[in-house]
C-alpha cells in the first residue's frame with residue numbers, strides 16, 4: 001500500500017535519552033473500530049490522542065513500531081514560522097491565504113504547548129524565541145520586509161540590526177528577525193506520551209502490523225494487513241509520514257535528504273537565551289540546544305531521496321555542519337557526538353496537505369512534511385477531529401487535497 005524506504009540512518013541524539021515504552025501487540029484476528037490510524041509517529045500519535053479525547057474508539061498500526069519512522073530523526077524545533085517566508089508565500093497564495101496559514105501555524109504551536117501541559121507529558125518542552133539570520137537567500141532588506149509583513153499579519157516580529165544582534169546574542173550577521181513563542185522538545189518522549197494517553201482511553205496499538213490494501217465503501221473502510229487479519233473502520237487516517245500510499249496524490253510533494261549533528265553537552269558555552277537559530281540560506285542551517293546543553297545543528301539539504309547516496313554523504317555533511325557551527329560560535333566545541341540523516345518532505349508552498357482524499361471521504365491523509373512537520377501534525381490532528389465530529393475548521397480548505 002505505501003511506498004517503503006529507509007527513512008533515516010546514523011544515530012539521532014534522542015537515543016541518548018529514555019522515552020517511555022509503548023505497549024503494542026501483534027494483530028492476530030480481524031478487528032472493528034471507529035477509527036484506524038496507520039502510523040505511530042508524531043502525526044499518528046497526535047491524531048489518536050485527539051480522537052480518543054473526543055470519544056472515538058481507535059486502533060493504531062505501524063509496520064515498524066512506535067517512534068521508529070522519521071520521528072526520532074526530527075531535531076524538533078517546533079516553530080510556527082513556515083519555511084517559506086510570508087513575503088514569498090504571498091506571491092504564490094495571495095496575502096489573505098498566506099497570512100491565514102501563518103496565523104494558523106502560530107495557533108497550532110500555542111495549542112500544542114497548552115495540550116502538552118494539560119496532559120502532563122514530560123518531553124523536555126521549553127519555550128524558545130527564534131532568530132532568523134540573514135543569509136544568501138534573504139539579506140537585511142528582505143528580512144526587514146519579512147518582519148513588517150509578519151507584523152501586518154498580527155504576528156509579533158522584531159527586526160534586529162547588526163549591532164543589536166551582536167550585542168544581545170553575540171552573533172556577527174547583517175541582521176535577524178526575533179520571534180517569541182516557539183518550542184523545543186524531545187520528539188520521542190512527546191510521541192510516546194501522546195500514545196500512552198490514547199491507550200489509557202482505550203486505543204489499541206498493533207505492531208509490527210503493515211496495512212496493505214484499503215477498500216473504501218460507502219459506510220466503512222476495510223484495511224487488509226500483511227499478516228492476514230482485516231480491520232474494518234468507519235474512518236481511516238493515513239499518518240504514514242513520507243511513505244505515501246498510492247491513494248495519495250503525490251505531484252505537490254517531493255522527498256529530499258537532510259543531515260544533522262549533536263555535540264557533547266556544554267551548558268556553559270551556549271549562546272544567550274538558547275534561542276532557536278535558523279538562517280535564510282540555501283543550503284539551509286539551523287541550531288537548537290537540548291535540556292542538558294548539547295547543540296543540535298542541521299540542514300545541508302540535497303534535492304535527492306536516494307538512500308545510499310544520502311548515507312554515503314554523512315561524513316562530508318557532518319564535517320560541513322560542524323564547520324558552520326564553529327564559524328557562527330567560535331567558542332563552542334563543534335565536534336559531533338551524534339550524526340544522522342533522513343528523508344525529508346517538501347512542498348512548493350511549504351504547507352502540508354491534510355484532509356479527506358479526493359473521492360474517499362472516509363480516508364484522511366495527514367502529511368506533516370519538512371521543517372514544520374511537528375507543527376503541521378498538530379494542525380492535522382485539529383482538522384481531522386473537526387471533520388470526524390461534524391464540526392467546522394475555518395482553515396481546513398487551506399490544506400485540503402485538490403478534488
Ligand SMILES: Cc1cc2nc3c(=O)[nH]c(=O)nc-3n(C[C@H](O)[C@H](O)[C@H](O)COP(=O)(O)OP(=O)(O)OC[C@H]3O[C@@H](n4cnc5c(N)ncnc54)[C@H](O)[C@@H]3O)c2cc1C
Nearest residue numbers: 039041042043063069070071074076077211241342373374
Ligand atoms: C533530520 C530531520 C530533522 C527534522 N527536523 C524537524 C524539526 O526541527 N521540526 C519539525 O517540526 N520537523 C522536523 N522534521 C520533520 C519531522 O521529523 C516529520 O515531520 C515527522 O517526524 C513526521 O512524523 P510522521 O508521524 O508523519 O511520520 P513517521 O514518524 O515516519 O511515522 C509514520 C509511520 O507510518 C508507518 N507506516 C508507513 N506505511 C505503513 C503501512 N503501510 N502500514 C503500517 N505502518 C506504516 C511507518 O512505519 C512510520 O513509523 C525533521 C526530519 C528529519 C529527517
